[in-house]
Amino acid sequence: MQIRKTTHHIICAGLAALLLAVAMPLAAHDGAPGSTPEDGATVQGSPEEIGIEFEGAMRITQFDVTGPDGRVRLADRPGSDPTERYFVEPAEPLPAGDYEVRWRGLARDGHTMSDGFRFTVED
Incomplete structure (x- = not known):
C-alpha cells in the first residue's frame, strides 16, 4: 500500500x-506592452513618430501603417537587428483620419509574433 x-x-x-x-x-x-500613439488614441496633428515597445528584444520583419489615403510612406523600414523599441517617422505629415498599424516580428525564442494598433489623427 x-x-x-x-x-x-x-x-x-x-x-x-x-x-x-x-x-x-x-x-x-516578448509581447508589445506599449505603442506610440497608444492604441485607440486620438492625437492632435500628425504624430512625429509611430512605434512599439517590447518587453524583450524583437527583430521587426514588417511594420505597415495604413490610413484614409492607403498605405503611409515611412522614413525607415524594419532592420535585421533585434530591438526593444521600434519607432519610425512618417515620410510626410499624416492627414486627419483613422490609422491602423500592423507589425510582425521574430522573438528571441524564434517564434513569429504579430499584432497591431489603431489611432486617429485630428486637425
Whole structure:
C-alpha cells in the first residue's frame, strides 16, 4: 500500500514538472506592452513618430501603417537587428483620419509574433 502511494506521488510530481516545463516557454514571449500613439488614441496633428515597445528584444520583419489615403510612406523600414523599441517617422505629415498599424516580428525564442494598433489623427 505504501509503495502505491509513493508511486502515485512520484507520478504526480513528474506530471507537474512536465506541465511547468511546457508552460514556461509559452509565457516567455516578448509581447508589445506599449505603442506610440497608444492604441485607440486620438492625437492632435500628425504624430512625429509611430512605434512599439517590447518587453524583450524583437527583430521587426514588417511594420505597415495604413490610413484614409492607403498605405503611409515611412522614413525607415524594419532592420535585421533585434530591438526593444521600434519607432519610425512618417515620410510626410499624416492627414486627419483613422490609422491602423500592423507589425510582425521574430522573438528571441524564434517564434513569429504579430499584432497591431489603431489611432486617429485630428486637425
